[in-house]
Amino acid sequence: MVIIGLILSRSEAELSKIRTARNRALPRQVIAGMAFVSGFCIMTIEMLGVRILSPYFGGSLSVWGSIITIFMLALALGYLFGGRLSTHNPSAATFALFFIGAGAFSLPVILLADPIMRPIFLTIEDPRYGSLFAAIFLFFIPTSILGMISPYAVRLMVQHEEQSGQMAGLLYFVSTLGSAAGTLGTSFYFVLWFEVNQILWGTVAILILSGGLILAAHTLLNLQSFKSSSGQANSA
Amino acid sequence: MPRVLQSIICLMLVATAAMGETLHEERSRYRDITVTQVGERRCLLFNVHRGDRNQTCVMVNERERLVFDYTRMSFAGLLLNPSPQRILIIGLGGGSIPLTFSDLFPEATIDIVEIDAAVVNVAEEYFFFEETANMRVFVDDGRPFIKRAGLRGQTYDYVVLDAFSGDYIPEHMLTREFLQEVQAIMTEESVLVANTFTSSRLYDHESVTWQRAFGEFFNFKLPTSGNRIIIAWMQSLPPRSEMVDRAQDLSERLKKYDVPLLEYPRRLSTRVDWDMSRRELTDQYSPGNLLLGN
Numbered sequence: 001m002v003i004i005g006l007i008l009s010r011s012e013a014e015l016s017k018i019r020t021a022r023n024r025a026l027p028r029q030v031i032a033g034m035a036f037v038s039g040f041c042i043m044t045i046e047m048l049g050v051r052i053l054s055p056y057f058g059g060s061l062s063v064w065g066s067i068i069t070i071f072m073l074a075l076a077l078g079y080l081f082g083g084r085l086s087t088h089n090p091s092a093a094t095f096a097l098f099f100i101g102a103g104a105f106s107l108p109v110i111l112l113a114d115p116i117m118r119p120i121f122l123t124i125e126d127p128r129y130g131s132l133f134a135a136i137f138l139f140f141i142p143t144s145i146l147g148m149i150s151p152y153a154v155r156l157m158v159q160h161e162e163q164s165g166q167m168a169g170l171l172y173f174v175s176t177l178g179s180a181a182g183t184l185g186t187s188f189y190f191v192l193w194f195e196v197n198q199i200l201w202g203t204v205a206i207l208i209l210s211g212g213l214i215l216a217a218h219t220l221l222n223l224q225s226f227k228s229s230s231g232q233a234n235s236a
Numbered sequence: 237m238p239r240v241l242q243s244i245i246c247l248m249l250v251a252t253a254a255m256g257e258t259l260h261e262e263r264s265r266y267r268d269i270t271v272t273q274v275g276e277r278r279c280l281l282f283n284v285h286r287g288d289r290n291q292t293c294v295m296v297n298e299r300e301r302l303v304f305d306y307t308r309m310s311f312a313g314l315l316l317n318p319s320p321q322r323i324l325i326i327g328l329g330g331g332s333i334p335l336t337f338s339d340l341f342p343e344a345t346i347d348i349v350e351i352d353a354a355v356v357n358v359a360e361e362y363f364f365f366e367e368t369a370n371m372r373v374f375v376d377d378g379r380p381f382i383k384r385a386g387l388r389g390q391t392y393d394y395v396v397l398d399a400f401s402g403d404y405i406p407e408h409m410l411t412r413e414f415l416q417e418v419q420a421i422m423t424e425e426s427v428l429v430a431n432t433f434t435s436s437r438l439y440d441h442e443s444v445t446w447q448r449a450f451g452e453f454f455n456f457k458l459p460t461s462g463n464r465i466i467i468a469w470m471q472s473l474p475p476r477s478e479m480v481d482r483a484q485d486l487s488e489r490l491k492k493y494d495v496p497l498l499e500y501p502r503r504l505s506t507r508v509d510w511d512m513s514r515r516e517l518t519d520q521y522s523p524g525n526l527l528l529g530n
Contacts, residue, residue: 058377
């Protein structure tokens with residue numbers, strides 16, 4: 001009973017938040033576009049994972065297994081925390097922070113890959129566990145931050161309860177399309193055109209620019225709504 | 237239409253006849269493994285459905301005879317180092333290269349690295365391969381094995397790179413960083429022999445990479461084979477006369493394996509027959525399998 005009461009009271013509080021947030025919500029196209037970007041970046045980094053780990057741990061099936069396992073675990077945790085965060089005053093600023101944070105925490109993959117992998121290679125003889133630990137240290141944090149984006153985006157897009165399934169479906173659709181594009185682009189073309197670190201720098205740049213774009217769109221919208229609401233106040 | 241059908245059926249019949257009797261079929265973690273036998277010739281095939289060639293063949297009645305050019309060519313490194321004592325072979329296949337080495341140099345220690353445990357079992361069961369006190373197989377990826385050996389200060393005086401996965405050599409074993417790790421397990425006397433293909437754009441990229449790592453190296457091709465064997469070592473390359481002398485000393489001992497060593501010295505070339513403007517392969521840039529198709 002207490003739990004149901006809590007849920008009810010929270011949904012009441014949330015409803016009021018939705019009402020205040022409605023006029024300064026990000027356009028759906030922007031949110032969906034960002035979901036595409038997150039899916040794209042996740043798979044670009046994942047596809048490069050084997051290239052990064054193979055000099056130390058080889059290119060065996062178990063190295064692929066390590067990378068996919070860690071990405072799945074990181075995403076799972078990201079989904080959970082992203083969903084939870086979306087219940088506390090969801091804002092475009094926090095949404096933007098996910099992108100900037102993911103970009104920043106991807107930097108060790110570029111700058112510290114060797115210092116991270118060398119001690120692991122030296123202490124763990126079994127390449128299965130070696131690659132598993134290396135994947136944790138390199139990829140866990142940026143991937144879990146990227147995982148927070150989707151559930152948070154659902155929260156930003158849903159304005160009525162009855163839309164929630166539709167919006168979640170749309171976001172899964174778009175972010176998975178992004179993942180497909182990232183997988184294909186990286187494995188077919190990017191590795192042929194660029195060095196691994198150049199692709200990673202590109203990914204970091206896209207993430208940070210996306211964060212900036214969200215903040216810019218949010219600021220512009222708030223300015224507009226401020227103007228229009230102050231205009232209304234004047235006419236009254 | 238019936239004629240098309242007829243010819244298809246004909247082709248299938250020819251193909252099955254050429255494949256002979258299938259002794260063993262297995263889908264391992266890395267590949268489809270097939271063992272076939274036609275007459276006395278028993279062959280190991282990988283990914284037969286994709287039309288790959290034989291990896292290795294033995295004559296069951298003349299086990300010592302090496303059937304393929306590239307296997308025989310792998311012994312050309314003896315022209316540089318005629319009496320190796322510590323041998324490393326990356327990629328087991330049917331095991332004919334290590335078996336020949338162990339027969340030739342019973343005192344030498346031979347380490348073999350093979351990523352696929354199923355290949356080791358098939359080599360033992362069908363290709364007369366057997367580990368001995370001097371010959372050990374490590375089920376591991378070649379690159380970490382070599383990196384670790386280098387860190388431990390282990391050295392080998394004859395290294396054979398013969399690792400193939402899917403279409404070609406795994407991408408992380410084509411890079412300059414990998415060759416530098418191989419150099420770390422070599423001494424002044426060590427010779428490095430690598431089995432590569434001559435076709436495809438990758439030839440240029442590979443050659444540029446080897447050149448950056450070793451300076452000059454021997455390019456060893458035969459008109460009868462699509463393989464290019466790279467022979468490199470840490471010193472400046474020996475004059476041909478020296479290799480001819482070695483070939484004369486060794487050729488008798490190699491006769492029973494069908495290795496025509498006397499013909500090899502004149503085939504070892506240092507001529508640059510690749511496009512030197514091609515990009516070097518590194519851990520940062522190694523789209524090996526994408527370049528293979530072009």
